[in-house]
Amino acid sequence: MSETKEKILKINDLDITFKTTAGPVHAIRGVNIDLYKGETVAIVGESGSGKSVTMKAAMGILASNAVVDSGSIEFTYSHADGSKETVDILTQDKKWIRKHINGKRIAMVFQDPMTSLDPTMTIGKQIMEGMIWHFKTPKKEAWDKAVELLKEVGISDAEKRMKNYPHQLSGGMRQRVVIAIALACNPDLLICDEPTTALDVTIQAKIIELIKKIQDERGISVIYITHDLGVVAKVADYVNVMYAGKIVEKGTIDEIFYDPRHPYTWGLLSAMPDLNTDDHRLYTIPGSPPNLLHEKTGDAFAPRNRYALEIDDKLEPPMFQVSDTHYAATWLLDERAPKVEMPAELKARIERMKEEAKKNGSEL
Numbered sequence: 343m344s345e346t347k348e349k350i351l352k353i354n355d356l357d358i359t360f361k362t363t364a365g366p367v368h369a370i371r372g373v374n375i376d377l378y379k380g381e382t383v384a385i386v387g388e389s390g391s392g393k394s395v396t397m398k399a400a401m402g403i404l405a406s407n408a409v410v411d412s413g414s415i416e417f418t419y420s421h422a423d424g425s426k427e428t429v430d431i432l433t434q435d436k437k438w439i440r441k442h443i444n445g446k447r448i449a450m451v452f453q454d455p456m457t458s459l460d461p462t463m464t465i466g467k468q469i470m471e472g473m474i475w476h477f478k479t480p481k482k483e484a485w486d487k488a489v490e491l492l493k494e495v496g497i498s499d500a501e502k503r504m505k506n507y508p509h510q511l512s513g514g515m516r517q518r519v520v521i522a523i524a525l526a527c528n529p530d531l532l533i534c535d536e537p538t539t540a541l542d543v544t545i546q547a548k549i550i551e552l553i554k555k556i557q558d559e560r561g562i563s564v565i566y567i568t569h570d571l572g573v574v575a576k577v578a579d580y581v582n583v584m585y586a587g588k589i590v591e592k593g594t595i596d597e598i599f600y601d602p603r604h605p606y607t608w609g610l611l612s613a614m615p616d617l618n619t620d621d622h623r624l625y626t627i628p629g630s631p632p633n634l635l636h637e638k639t640g641d642a643f644a645p646r647n648r649y650a651l652e653i654d655d656k657l658e659p660p661m662f663q664v665s666d667t668h669y670a671a672t673w674l675l676d677e678r679a680p681k682v683e684m685p686a687e688l689k690a691r692i693e694r695m696k697e698e699a700k701k702n703g704s705e706l
């Protein structure tokens with residue numbers, strides 16, 4: 343990538359605790375993420391790892407019991423005249439964010455289109471709404487733009503579809519409408535939270551392709567939140583693996599898939615369905631994610647880690663650098679650690695993935 347990359351989002355040392363009646367829940371612990379124009383970053387991890395809270399913080403829509411202990415979220419967006427402005431989302435009030443950022447500069451596509459669509463409103467109206475509210479676009483112009491957007495997301499008979507209600511469309515079509523709504527105000531950043539989980543496999547692939555195509559054409563940046571590494575492989579330039587509120591490994595897509603260093607990433611990769619073999623016995627990472635109400639000393643992953651060292655119970659591992667772009671928080675990377683290799687089955691699987699990629703002439 344060139345040196346002139348334009349930074350869109352910089353999440354800096356983010357730390358968030360939720361106040362609950364049972365005590366403080368330390369949900370986000372020192373998260374750093376950088377995102378550049380036109381690139382895609384994936385955040386992957388099991389349920390409860392902190393993916394959604396991180397993204398809600400970036401959109402300024404944290405729950406009212408959230409306390410930001412430290413950090414900043416610098417978002418750079420473009421004005422209509424092309425000029426740029428950078429704000430720290432965490433210091434802006436909610437009203438300002440609703441007016442200037444949400445749905446306008448940062449748009450979101452959620453897992454289930456039915457929850458983001460209003461069942462009582464035609465899809466045309468729902469696409470026009472943001473343009474009219476944020477930009478005071480005249481109705482006729484908003485209508486024409488909405489029809490264009492429906493065509494852009496691959497909906498035929500767009501004029502007719504404008505008058506349909508969500509229940510008159512299939513699941514895949516509804517998600518296309520949600521994408522059209524997200525694009526209506528020409529955002530700089532699209533956040534996709536498990537956008538294909540509720541859809542069947544062939545539709546999933548089509549929606550992923552659509553998001554990619556739109557991203558290329560419009561040069562927008564995308565953050566994918568998912569627990570599905572299969573999706574990550576298809577979409578991401580960079581991957582952040584989260585565990586118990588912390589990024590435990592980050593790297594380019596090739597580094598994470600071909601040279602993973604954290605035992606948790608090994609577990610996630612081993613648990614990925616492998617379409618290239620007949621072996622359908624799926625590996626699962628033993629145990630379950632920690633209860634963040636009870637903070638543990640040392641590495642939060644240690645109780646589930648068959649490669650844990652003695653130090654893991656005492657001291658949290660720092661981020662060890664593997665390359666300019668690749669980091670992992672595991673004591674296994676300390677020079678004093680015994681030499682531990684990833685499981686042999688995973689190694690074999692990675693070799694198969696490489697072979698497959700070579701055959702298809704793609705990077706992954």
Ligand SMILES: Nc1ncnc2c1ncn2[C@@H]1O[C@H](COP(=O)(O)OP(=O)(O)OP(=O)(O)O)[C@@H](O)[C@H]1O
Nearest residue numbers: 360367369388389390391392393394395396405634
């Ligand atoms: N309002 C809240 N009050 C208390 N705890 C919360 C609140 N919101 C989130 N949490 C906690 O923060 C942690 C991270 O949650 P988060 O929703 O970000 O996980 P996730 O990785 O997005 O999971 P999923 O894949 O299930 O969406 C969890 O332990 C969750 O229980």
